[in-house]
Amino acid sequence: xxxxxxxxxxxxxxxxxxxxxxxxxxxxxxxxxxxxxxxxxxxxxxxxxxxxxxxxxxxxxxxxxxxxxxxxxxxxxxxxxxxxxxxxxxxxxxxxxxxxxxxxxxxxxxxxxxxxxxxxxxxxxxxxxxxxxxxxxxxxxxxxxxxxxxxxxxxxxxxxxxxxxxxxxxxxxxxxxxxxxxxxxxxxxxxxxxxxxxxxxxxxxxxxxxxxxxxxxxxxxxxxxxxxxxxxxxxxxxxxxxxxxxxxxxxxxxxxxxxxxxxxxxxxxxxxxxxxxxxxxxxxxxxxxxxxxxxxxxxxxxxxxxxxxxxxxxxxxxxxxxxxxxxxxxxxxxxxxxxxxxxxxxxxxxxxxxxxxxxxxxxxxxxxxxxxxxxxxxxxxxxxxxxxxxxxxxxxx
Amino acid sequence: xxxxxxxxxxxxxxxxxxxxxxxxxxxxxxxxxxxxxxxxxxxxxxxxxxxxxxxxxxxxxxxxxxxxxxxxxxxxxxxxxxxxxxxxxxxxxxxxxxxxxxxxxxxxxxxxxxxxxxxxxxxxxxxxxxxxxxxxxxxxxxxxxxxxxxxxxxxxxxxxxxxxxxxxxxxxxxxxxxxxxxxxxxxxxxxxxxxxxxxxxxxxxxxxxxxxxxxxxxxxxxxxxxxxxxxxxxxxxxxxxxxxxxxxxxxxxxxxxxxxxxxxxxxxxxxxxxxxxxxxxxxxxxxxxxxxxxxxxxxxxxxxxxxxxxxxxxxxxxxxxxxxxxxxxxxxxxxxxxxxxxxxxxxxxxxxxxxxxxxxxxxxxxxxxxxxxxxxxxxxxxxxxxxxxxxxxxxxx
Numbered sequence: 051x052x053x054x055x056x057x058x059x060x061x062x063x064x065x066x067x068x069x070x071x072x073x074x075x076x077x078x079x080x081x082x083x084x085x086x087x088x089x090x091x092x093x094x095x096x097x098x099x100x101x102x103x104x105x106x107x108x109x110x111x112x113x114x115x116x117x118x119x120x121x122x123x124x125x126x127x128x129x130x131x132x133x134x135x136x137x138x139x140x141x142x143x144x145x146x147x148x149x150x151x152x153x154x155x156x157x158x159x160x161x162x163x164x165x166x167x168x169x170x171x172x173x174x175x176x177x178x179x180x181x182x183x184x185x186x187x188x189x190x191x192x193x194x195x196x197x198x199x200x201x202x203x204x205x206x207x208x209x210x211x212x213x214x215x216x217x218x219x220x221x222x223x224x225x226x227x228x229x230x231x232x233x234x235x236x237x238x239x240x241x242x243x244x245x246x247x248x249x250x251x252x253x254x255x256x257x258x259x260x261x262x263x264x265x266x267x268x269x270x271x272x273x274x275x276x277x278x279x280x281x282x283x284x285x286x287x288x289x290x291x292x293x294x295x296x297x298x299x300x301x302x303x304x305x306x307x308x309x310x311x312x313x314x315x316x317x318x319x320x321x322x323x324x325x326x327x328x329x330x331x332x333x334x335x336x337x338x339x340x341x342x343x344x345x346x347x348x349x350x351x352x353x354x355x356x357x358x359x360x361x362x363x364x365x366x367x368x369x370x371x372x373x374x375x376x377x378x379x380x381x382x383x384x385x386x387x388x389x390x391x392x393x394x395x396x397x398x399x400x401x402x403x404x405x406x407x408x409x410x411x412x413x414x415x416x417x418x419x420x421x422x423x424x425x426x427x428x429x430x431x432x433x434x435x436x437x438x439x440x441x442x443x444x445x446x447x
Numbered sequence: 448x449x450x451x452x453x454x455x456x457x458x459x460x461x462x463x464x465x466x467x468x469x470x471x472x473x474x475x476x477x478x479x480x481x482x483x484x485x486x487x488x489x490x491x492x493x494x495x496x497x498x499x500x501x502x503x504x505x506x507x508x509x510x511x512x513x514x515x516x517x518x519x520x521x522x523x524x525x526x527x528x529x530x531x532x533x534x535x536x537x538x539x540x541x542x543x544x545x546x547x548x549x550x551x552x553x554x555x556x557x558x559x560x561x562x563x564x565x566x567x568x569x570x571x572x573x574x575x576x577x578x579x580x581x582x583x584x585x586x587x588x589x590x591x592x593x594x595x596x597x598x599x600x601x602x603x604x605x606x607x608x609x610x611x612x613x614x615x616x617x618x619x620x621x622x623x624x625x626x627x628x629x630x631x632x633x634x635x636x637x638x639x640x641x642x643x644x645x646x647x648x649x650x651x652x653x654x655x656x657x658x659x660x661x662x663x664x665x666x667x668x669x670x671x672x673x674x675x676x677x678x679x680x681x682x683x684x685x686x687x688x689x690x691x692x693x694x695x696x697x698x699x700x701x702x703x704x705x706x707x708x709x710x711x712x713x714x715x716x717x718x719x720x721x722x723x724x725x726x727x728x729x730x731x732x733x734x735x736x737x738x739x740x741x742x743x744x745x746x747x748x749x750x751x752x753x754x755x756x757x758x759x760x761x762x763x764x765x766x767x768x769x770x771x772x773x774x775x776x777x778x779x780x781x782x783x784x785x786x787x788x789x790x791x792x793x794x795x796x797x798x799x800x801x802x803x804x805x806x807x808x809x810x811x812x813x814x815x816x817x818x819x820x821x822x823x824x825x826x827x828x829x830x831x832x833x834x835x836x837x838x839x840x841x842x843x844x
Contacts, residue, residue: 107771107779107795137767139780139796172764173797279751280772282764353750353831354676354839361840367569367679370534374504375677382504383536398504399536400570434750439833442751443758 062201062217063089065228066251068291071200072191073207076184078132078170078177084207086184088192089247090126090157095292098124099259100165101267103284109136110146111166112283118150118165119287122256125163127247127287128153128188130181131210131232133170134243136282145176152182156189167285169210169232169243205230208245211323211441218313220306225252225294227306231314243283244271246314251294252303262304263288269427270311273343276322276432278351286311319430324437327359329414333378334426341378342427345418348372349429356434359414364407366394369416379422386419459598459614460486462625463648465688468597469588470604473581475529475567475574481604483581485589486644487523487554492689495521496656497562498664500681506533507543508563509680515547515562516684519653522560524644524684525550525585527578528607528629530567531640533679542573549579553586564682566607566629566640602627605642608720608838615710617703622649622691624703628711640680641668641715645707648691649700659701660685666824667708670740673719673829675748683708716827721834724756726811730775731823738775739824742815745769746826753831756811761804763791766813776819783816 063071069091076086091098100119102112118124128149135142146166154161168176192200205215209232219228229248254262267286288307298306319328331349336342349355352372358365366387373385387395392407414433432438460468466488473483488495497516499509515521525546532539543563551558565573589597602612606629616625626645651659664683685704695703716725728746733739746752749769755762763784770782784792789804811830829835 105768105771106773106777107767107782134764137764137792137796139794142796172762172768173792173801175797277750279749279765279768282768282771352676353674353835357836357839360836363840365569367531367534368676370504371502371569371676371679374502374679376503380503385504395534395570397536399534399539400572404570434836436833436836438750439754439757439831439836442754443760 059219059221060226060228061219062205062228063230063247063249064201065219066226066249068092068251068293069249070192071204072188073203074184074188074191077180078130085130085132086188087129087204087207088126088188089204090192091289091291093291095253095290096123096125097254097256097259097290098122099256099263099288101263101286103281105280105282107282109134109168109283110138110142111135111168114146114150115165118162123163124165124289125159126157127165127167129167129208129245131169131208133168133174133176134172134283135168135176136172138175141175145178148178149181152185156185165287167245169245169283172282208232213321216314216317218310220310222306225296225298227310229310229314231318233318243281246286248288248310250290252290253292253295253297254290258300259288259290262300262307265304266308266311270308270315273428274315274319274430275347275350276319319432322432324435324441325432326435327414327433328412329359329431329433330428331416332426332428333418333420335423336420336425337379337423339425339427342425344376345373345378346427346429348376350431353434360433360435362409364389364394364404364409370395373418380420384421388417390415456616456618457623457625458616459602459625460627460644460646461598462616463623463646465489465648465690466646467589468601469585470600471581471585471588474577475527482527482529483585484526484601484604485523485585486601487589488686488688490688492650492687493520493522494653494656494687495519496653496660496685498660498683500678502677502679504679506531506565506680507535507539508532508565511543511547512562515559520560521562521686522556523554524562524564526564526605526642528566528605530565530571530573531569531680532565532573533569535572538572542575545575546578549582553582562684564642566642566680569679605629610718613711613714615707617707619703622693622695624707626707626711628715630715640678643683643711645685647687649687650689650692650694651687655697656685656687659697659704662701663705663708667705667712670825671712671716671827672744672747673716716829719829721832721838722829723832724811724830725809726756726828726830727825728813729823729825730815730817732820733817733822734776734820736822736824739822741773742770742775743824743826745773747828750831757830757832759806761786761791761801761806767792770815777817781818785814787812
């Protein structure tokens with residue numbers, strides 16, 4: 051079982067001043083668990099930035115939210131689990147628009163400032179009667195006062211196959227950053243979508259938020275690669291209320307934001323369903339950061355390597371096989387590989403006795419020395435297990 | 448269980464005139480099954496061509512055989528299972544050389560004309576005492592007359608996790624082509640190496656053989672992609688004795704060779720361990736053959752798609768998710784997908800009822816209409832199953 055990590059700063063989308071949130075049950079999921087979340091920015095600023103899946107088969111809410119975010123302004127986010135609204139044609143686009151309009155009407159804002167996120171099975175239409183009723187319930191709950199648990203409730207309502215809600219937070223010099231995540235995206239099996247909403251009360255303009263968010267996601271969510279599968283719905287949103295009145299140094303803010311994103315990315319890997327190991331693959335002494343990332347990602351995507359780790363087999367030959375498929379700068383006769391601190395491969399050949407490697411624990415560290423420069427990068431992934439196969443073969447049936 | 452297909456022409460490496468082969472037990476494998484094969488070209492011509500793994504971490508025998516084949520001439524091939532001789536450093540290179548020299552001495556030929564292939568676990572040295580003794584046994588058996596079963600014995604001796612030996616043949620207008628294959632390369636789990644030896648008595652020069660082999664492998668072995676993992680040892684060899692005296696039209700010969708390679712590639716996919724389905728992914732109406740291949744391969748490498756097929760779930764959303772990650776020319780709103788003849792996705796959206804798809808059988812056909820041109824390509828792959836995970840987590844321990 052996974053346990054949520056202990057945190058010492060306020061967590062989640064209501065940690066920052068100027069935000070309210072709720073999570074309710076609209077009846078979209080057969081399980082009867084919460085499935086609709088709403089996050090509202092009360093300002094004074096309504097600045098926002100976002101990164102979306104690069105999958106060309108993008109869900110209807112991705113198309114909608116890309117347009118909403120284009121002017122760097124957003125009032126609120128409505129999120130549903132229980133249906134991805136992907137590959138649903140014109141009806142799907144109309145349903146996303148109707149979701150935004152119903153929420154905007156209830157909040158008294160413009161639908162063009164309403165972000166929409168969906169997650170669940172691809173290729174099925176959303177039950178709009180339940181969505182519409184749920185939006186009414188959510189807005190009424192918000193009006194009545196969402197209380198201190200609003201952020202946690204929202205984090206629970208966006209869960210699909212997640213076993214725990216995921217929240218993170220950062221505070222510094224009078225401003226706060228908080229976030230929630232679910233899933234899945236390129237990551238846990240089953241529902242295959244990562245949704246992340248991050249809020250801050252820092253006073254930053256939309257272009258600044260955009261720069262900070264791209265810098266932070268590049269070294270956090272982009273490096274969590276559980277099963278190599280990119281979703282049609284992946285979304286990371288950043289909303290800024292300016293309610294703290296603090297205008298932080300952008301580099302410092304980016305560092306804090308990166309910390310929040312990295313914390314959430316680690317929680318996603320730790321909770322990836324069907325996984326028995328959390329694996330960090332660090333390539334170092336690379337000619338470039340891109341080289342290091344390519345090498346680590348190639349290993350992270352090798353099914354032979356991933357099954358070996360599941361079997362507690364420190365099979366470094368499968369690491370080298372994956373490294374050898376990349377275009378990174380290295381000499382095959384100089385590669386060193388250590389697994390959990392034991393240097394099983396030295397100079398491209400046999401190193402320490404593989405039986406010295408202990409893979410009984412949940413955490414695994416693979417370190418690849420490319421002897422080609424000074425750059426490094428780490429990719430976080432999971433092993434490939436019987437439970438992964440079970441989860442994903444049984445999901446939609 | 449798999450069954451070898453029925454063939455109506457002579458099969459294997461001794462189907463063509465001018466070749467002898469043996470397969471014997473050298474004691475390299477704990478199982479005690481045959482593990483050393485020898486194929487000898489008695490001429491009159493000794494022309495040869497080869498394609499090797501593009502993995503930059505290449506095994507010692509790959510480095511050796513690349514040099515042997517450089518002049519387009521080879522006398523014989525010695526192949527062992529029970530050890531890949533990959534990532535074995537200077538000692539590994541010396542062992543490959545010693546294997547070639549011992550075989551060449553026994554045959555009375557130049558070691559520089561002796562091709563070497565190895566398959567098995569990466570990162571362990573070969574037991575050279577057993578290899579050397581085995582070479583003596585193999586050459587003595589060959590000298591005593593290998594008999595009509597020599598090709599079949601060789602095909603058996605190169606097996607690793609294969610459940611059946613794999614042979615194919617083609618004959619036309621007075622000349623023959625025959626071949627054997629084992630494995631694994633980017634394909635079956637476990638031992639992760641594909642070795643193929645093809646012989647012909649056609650009278651063709653080395654550059655012609657090279658052109659024909661590259662054309663044939665491009666549309667056969669290169670399109671069999673069971674698990675996306677490229678081996679350190681993959682090798683396809685083509686030896687020509689000229690013993691038929693026939694000099695065929697090169698295009699006709701290439702067609703015949705492509706047929707033999709495709710037959711062997713299908714046998715590899717059919718025997719991939721741990722697989723419950725043999726999946727053909729055909730992309731058509733593509734702007735180019737490269738586009739079609741990229742789209743089909745992307746689907747073939749999606750673990751979510753592969754587990755769905757194992758679960759007999761016609762989850763076309765996972766097909767579209769994989770298609771959407773490619774750079775191929777298509778409009779997401781025009782994509783059509785059929786699974787076993789049922790058009791489950793039409794114009795990027797919901798098509799026929801997915802419950803109409805029958806996935807109980809072993810063969811699965813996925814057809815993706817890109818509506819972007821007239822080119823097509825098919826990739827053959829397997830599903831991702833509990834047995835795959837079991838095989839590969841248990842292999843080296």
